[in-house]
Amino acid sequence: MGEDKWKIRHYGTIKRMTEVGRRDLFPDEKPNSPKAHKRYYKIELEKLEELPQPIASRRGHRVTFLPTTERRFFGGYTDINFLFNGSSLEERMFALLNDARIPR
Numbered sequence: 001m002g003e004d005k006w007k008i009r010h011y012g013t014i015k016r017m018t019e020v021g022r023r024d025l026f027p028d029e030k031p032n033s034p035k036a037h038k039r040y041y042k043i044e045l046e047k048l049e050e051l052p053q054p055i056a057s058r059r060g061h062r063v064t065f066l067p068t069t070e071r072r073f074f075g076g077y078t079d080i081n082f083l084f085n086g087s088s089l090e091e092r093m094f095a096l097l098n099d100a101r102i103p104r
Helices: 002-006 088-099
Strands: 007-021 039-056
Antiparallel strands (some): 007 039
16 A cells, blocks of 8 residues: 555545445444444445546545545646635635645
8 A cells, every 4th residue: 555545546426325334334343343333424436436647645644535626626636735625714725825835
């Protein structure tokens, strides 16, 4: 895995999202484990696609899910920080930090 843990290499379109019990996700797990009765979101994808160029995290952030837009995700960015889609205040702050070349 190595350096891949700091990169987005794949993406997919959400097909379905359901709430399920942990046993549905991990049927071989012991039924009396402390987490056995927890609920989780199960996210199913249409198809897992590979990006032509990975999107890296310069600061070592691991990301599982990321609020972004299609324009940003496929906009040619090579840094994860540019993908986040936040509030207008967050967007303005990010732009000012970026313009001032202050690392985020």
